[in-house]
Amino acid sequence: MRRRVSEADRAEMWRRWKAGESLSEISRALGHHYTSLRSVVVGCGGVIPRSRRRAPRTLTLAQREEISRGICAQQPCRQIARQLGKSPSTVSREIRRNGGKEAYRAAGADTAAWQRAQRPKRCKLADNRRLCRAVAHGLLRQWSPQQIAQRLERRYANDHSMRVSHETIYRSLFIQGRGVLKKELMAHLRSRRKHRRARDASAKGQSRGQIVDAISISERPAEASDRAVPGHWEGDLITGSKNSHIATLVERRSRYLMLIKLDGRDADSVAAALTAKILKLPAELRRSLTWDRGGEMAGHKEFTIATDVKVYFCDPQSPWQRGSNENTNGLLRQYFPKGTDLSVHSQAHLNKVARLMNGRPRETLGWDTPAERFSETVASTG
Secondary structure, eight states: OOOOOOHHHHHHHHHHHHTTOOHHHHHHHHTOOHHHHHHHHHHTTTOOOOOOOOOTTSOOHHHHHHHHHHHHTTOOHHHHHHHHTOOHHHHHHHHHTTTHHHHOOHHHHHHHHHHHTTSOOOOHHHHOHHHHHHHHHHHHTTOOHHHHHHHHHHHTTTOGGGOOOHHHHHHHHHSTTOOSSOGGGGGGSSSOOSSOOOTTOOOOOOOOOOOTTOEEGGGSOHHHHTTOSSOEEEEEEEEOSTTOEEEEEEETTTOOEEEEEOSOSSHHHHHHHHHHHHTTSOGGGOSEEEEOSOGGGTTHHHHHHHHOOEEEEOOTTOGGGGHHHHHHHHHHTTTSOTTSOGGGOOHHHHHHHHHHHHTSOOGGGTTOOHHHHHHHHHHHHO
16 A cells, blocks of 8 residues: 655655656656656656745734634734734734634634635736737747737837746646646747756766867867857757657758758768758858768768858767757757658748748747848848
8 A cells, every 4th residue: 555645755755856866767766656656747747836824914823812812811903913013904904714703713813814815826927818819829929928928028118918938837837736737839839848957967978989180179269159249050860660750950150940851961961962952052041060970971081172151070978069040949849859750841941840840939039030130140141
């Protein structure tokens, strides 16, 4: 028979969850069955519940006992209120809602007040259907809750009723019982998770191969490193089942994305596909390309000769050196889940996904979209 998850065990579970431990590790440490803890986490949407505490303005048990003594001494409400430093109406209302002077008891009144305060607070989205529709529209466009919140703040700068925090959106999706946003909208979140993950939970990287005559990222021009000049790109492949791959290119200054369908991962196929795509860009937007140490870029010399774009390679096991591309590849898994066959997607479909991604507002761009920033860049270079 499974043990009940006590309050002490719940507190320890949430502490370990926040530290990034998996539910399997936590269940072994606490001696509870995995499904018992999972039901607690999923029921709260992975969001640690706030501990209940009294508001500073409410009456305490000691103050209620003072009211009870005042009633026994037949003191008027105004005198009791003056002794407590409270309004007379506060004292009279307290006595009236707890049985009157004949039946008032401090302990019972304190317990009743605590229970009355336990009522659920309605979510802001439940009270504002217009705001709820705007949030749902953003989710359908595959925008993250933070992107939705920031975009609403910019669009409705003078209408505070049309503002909502990204945390409220997450809670409306994850926490059972809210019922404001439809469950189907959770499928439009990038991660497709049904509950919040711990901030410190992470995955380890993989080692990569060697590139002959690779030019180190340390030799990359300073204008590329500080994103001051457009035309410097980061690239990589995302991989699917059946040895299928898609090439991704992200412009460092605008975070503009291009997706490229590949016939294979061999160096010749990758170089040919990248060359055809890069040559469609204006010369001012063809300055450099930063790649990792994957063997698919073994033909970097031929690529540079064909495009006049130098290729710089990250240090081994240093994906953060092309962070814009790494982040974008993570976002793309919403459209191309791991383990699926990527070869079924046409170039037209890849272009459609790229347009969706380029239409998302980005915090790093001051909540502009990559498409907006890229258009400004093209106009200025033209």
